[in-house]
Amino acid sequence: MNAHSSPIVVFDLDGTLAETAGDLIGTLNVILAREGHAPLPLEQARDLLGAGARALIQRGFTVAGASLTPERLEALFHDFLDYYGDHLTDDSYLFPGVVAALDRLEAAGLRLAVCTNKVESHAVALLDALGIGGRFRTIVGKDTFAFSKPDPRHITATIERAGGDPMRAVMVGDSKADVAAAKAAGIPVVGVTFGYTPVPMRELAPDWVIEHFDALPEAVDALLARESVKPAA
Numbered sequence: 062m063n064a065h066s067s068p069i070v071v072f073d074l075d076g077t078l079a080e081t082a083g084d085l086i087g088t089l090n091v092i093l094a095r096e097g098h099a100p101l102p103l104e105q106a107r108d109l110l111g112a113g114a115r116a117l118i119q120r121g122f123t124v125a126g127a128s129l130t131p132e133r134l135e136a137l138f139h140d141f142l143d144y145y146g147d148h149l150t151d152d153s154y155l156f157p158g159v160v161a162a163l164d165r166l167e168a169a170g171l172r173l174a175v176c177t178n179k180v181e182s183h184a185v186a187l188l189d190a191l192g193i194g195g196r197f198r199t200i201v202g203k204d205t206f207a208f209s210k211p212d213p214r215h216i217t218a219t220i221e222r223a224g225g226d227p228m229r230a231v232m233v234g235d236s237k238a239d240v241a242a243a244k245a246a247g248i249p250v251v252g253v254t255f256g257y258t259p260v261p262m263r264e265l266a267p268d269w270v271i272e273h274f275d276a277l278p279e280a281v282d283a284l285l286a287r288e289s290v291k292p293a294a
């Protein structure tokens with residue numbers, strides 16, 4: 062353990078810090094329409110989120126009953142990024158209590174970082190537009206490294222880049238990829254109930270469940286206290 066590194070909270074973005082389904086599914090529906098398919102209703106499609114845009118397109122076309130060659134998927138992925146990049150905040154906003162919770166965590170001396178399966182440039186632009194980009198030591202996207210959630214290295218590399226202490230770290234996420242990556246990294250995970258998951262968050266068995274950001278500082282405190290009594294690995 063590096064004595065100079067700090068305790069850190071790593072956040073997922075889509076479905077955790079921000080409600081972004083309107084713009085992501087809106088973009089998916091533009092792509093589906095261009096290809097001659099009917100739009101998917103938002104409530105049905107929001108649970109397709111969590112593994113990034115390429116996976117969203119693949120899943121969306123599967124739900125629409127259409128198949129895609131790898132080449133077509135790649136072309137549509139680029140179309141998706143182009144369109145979405147111009148519509149990051151048409152219909153996206155922070156979940157209630159995010160800013161107050163970040164204030165409290167920062168005041169308690171914690172570093173903050175983002176580890177998302179969005180592409181990094183979109184994650185940075187979105188968080189800046191929502192007014193919280195400057196809060197994070199680092200914002201890591203799906204394309205930042207050669208691996209991404211559910212690979213645990215996506216989280217551990219985020220912590221390293223942020224100068225955080227992996228022995229005093231907590232992940233906060235909304236999907237199976239977040240819970241699986243954190244567990245595989247040996248990092249305690251807080252699951253939020255207001256994001257995107259086809260399986261209820263409690264069934265994914267995170268270390269702590271919150272229904273509102275007001276409950277996050279207490280969850281982080283409790284999980285970091287548990288970590289400090291663990292024998293060193």
Ligand SMILES: O=C(O)COP(=O)(O)O
Pocket residue numbers: 073074075076085109110111112113114117176177178179236
């Ligand atoms: O939008 C997605 O599919 C993934 O993004 P997230 O990792 O921030 O949830």
Ligand SMILES: [Mg+2]
Pocket residue numbers: 073074075076077111234235236256257
């Ligand atoms: Mg998410």
